[in-house]
Amino acid sequence: MADYRIPFSNRSHLYTDAEIDLVTGLMRNAKSLTQGVHQQTLETNFSEYLGTNYSFAVCNATAALEMAAQLCCFEDGHEVIVPAHTFTSSAYPFLKHGAKIVWADINLETGVVDAAELEKCISRQTKAIVVPHLYGYGADMVEIVELAKANKALVIEDVAQAIGVKVAERKLGTFGDIAVFSFHDQKNMTTLGEGGMIVVNNERFADVIPMLRHNGHCNYEMEREDYWLPAMGDLAVPMLEGTHLWPNNFCLGEIQCALASELLKRVDQINVEKRKRAIKFIDGLRNQSLLQFHRVNSERHNYHLLVAQVSGGRRDQIIRALAYNYGIQCAVQYYPLYRYPFYQSVGLGDAFCPNTDLFFDSMLSIPFAHSLTDSQIEFVRAAIQEVVDSV
Numbered sequence: 594m595a596d597y598r599i600p601f602s603n604r605s606h607l608y609t610d611a612e613i614d615l616v617t618g619l620m621r622n623a624k625s626l627t628q629g630v631h632q633q634t635l636e637t638n639f640s641e642y643l644g645t646n647y648s649f650a651v652c653n654a655t656a657a658l659e660m661a662a663q664l665c666c667f668e669d670g671h672e673v674i675v676p677a678h679t680f681t682s683s684a685y686p687f688l689k690h691g692a693k694i695v696w697a698d699i700n701l702e703t704g705v706v707d708a709a710e711l712e713k714c715i716s717r718q719t720k721a722i723v724v725p726h727l728y729g730y731g732a733d734m735v736e737i738v739e740l741a742k743a744n745k746a747l748v749i750e751d752v753a754q755a756i757g758v759k760v761a762e763r764k765l766g767t768f769g770d771i772a773v774f775s776f777h778d779q780k781n782m783t784t785l786g787e788g789g790m791i792v793v794n795n796e797r798f799a800d801v802i803p804m805l806r807h808n809g810h811c812n813y814e815m816e817r818e819d820y821w822l823p824a825m826g827d828l829a830v831p832m833l834e835g836t837h838l839w840p841n842n843f844c845l846g847e848i849q850c851a852l853a854s855e856l857l858k859r860v861d862q863i864n865v866e867k868r869k870r871a872i873k874f875i876d877g878l879r880n881q882s883l884l885q886f887h888r889v890n891s892e893r894h895n896y897h898l899l900v901a902q903v904s905g906g907r908r909d910q911i912i913r914a915l916a917y918n919y920g921i922q923c924a925v926q927y928y929p930l931y932r933y934p935f936y937q938s939v940g941l942g943d944a945f946c947p948n949t950d951l952f953f954d955s956m957l958s959i960p961f962a963h964s965l966t967d968s969q970i971e972f973v974r975a976a977i978q979e980v981v982d983s984v
């Protein structure tokens with residue numbers, strides 16, 4: 594593997610001294626390292642941050658999506674609509690838990706799904722719609738929720754890449770029935786590499802999530818003379834719509850929860866800085882007919898990722914020049930899910946998603962971690978300008 598001067602996968606952001614002191618302090622002093630006060634505090638803080646009622650910390654967004662799929666209680670024939678242009682774990686948990694996936698196409702300009710594309714996929718069997726806010730851009734949630742309500746479908750917002758982003762003055766994650774967040778190493782806020790949240794909008798879901806998340810553990814409801822008998826705690830398989838839900842262990846450790854509460858205080862600032870950088874980067878490039886960016890200078894985009902579409906079939910030529918002449922490792926995202934042998938092997942290889950194909954075949958994702966310095970970002974911008982001028 595080549596040693597790139599600017600690798601694509603840089604850790605998201607650097608920690609402040611206060612955050613490092615918080616972590617080391619807890620390593621020395623915390624009474625418990627899981628299921629404690631920091632988890633409860635984070636859940637309260639996160640709900641306050643979003644403006645919602647029910648938030649639960651989990652070990653990553655994929656775990657949150659697993660639970661989201663369980664909460665849908667799919668029955669035979671149920672369908673879930675998922676854009677084929679997304680990270681794989683927006684999709685496969687729904688397949689595992691019994692739904693048939695129907696691939697939706699995306700809007701070519703924004704890279705995310707919209708109500709018009711979703712409407713083409715709706716049927717009487719549609720039980721849920723998954724909406725990934727990719728790259729940090731918020732999809733048209735007002736129209737999407739309207740469409741879902743009219744068709745009695747649940748909405749699952751995949752906010753893994755878009756924490757803090759607002760649509761119609763409301764934070765993402767507050768529109769759908771269920772929302773998932775990721776604090777993975779490369780997200781705009783990261784809790785030591787892994788972490789996430791699941792957010793729900795109703796008590797019915799909120800009641801079962803603690804058990805679903807933690808092996809079915811709960812308190813005994815009856816009065817007990819001896820607290821240790823018949824066991825310290827009860828075990829219950831959570832029930833929803835008359836169905837047993839299998840429990841999991843998807844907990845997030847106390848240190849990561851405490852760090853998440855601290856990072857929540859500055860994630861908006863990280864978003865502002867990334868957006869400012871992205872706009873400067875985009876506006877600083879000439880020959881925008883070759884590279885087209887989705888330029889959104891508002892809270893609707895946090896520029897978790899900085900992507901462009903390359904016209905004239907020159908994408909791979911540009912990636913090659915950046916990698917081999919400048920040591921800049923760009924990426925292409927996201928391989929249309931129906932092209933993977935995995936999805937083909939389960940009968941999901943067919944789709945009519947021309948925008949998904951075109952977007953993937955022409956897109957370029959530029960290294961854009963918050964931890965990169967201004968001079969590294971400027972080096973990337975200047976290199977892209979030189980390459981674009983020479984192809």
Ligand SMILES: Cc1ncc(COP(=O)(O)O)c(C=O)c1O
Nearest residue numbers: 653654655680682725753775777
């Ligand atoms: C859109 C999307 N959904 C879900 C995930 C899964 O997140 P995690 O790594 O926290 O499981 C990712 C991770 O990159 C993602 O980009």
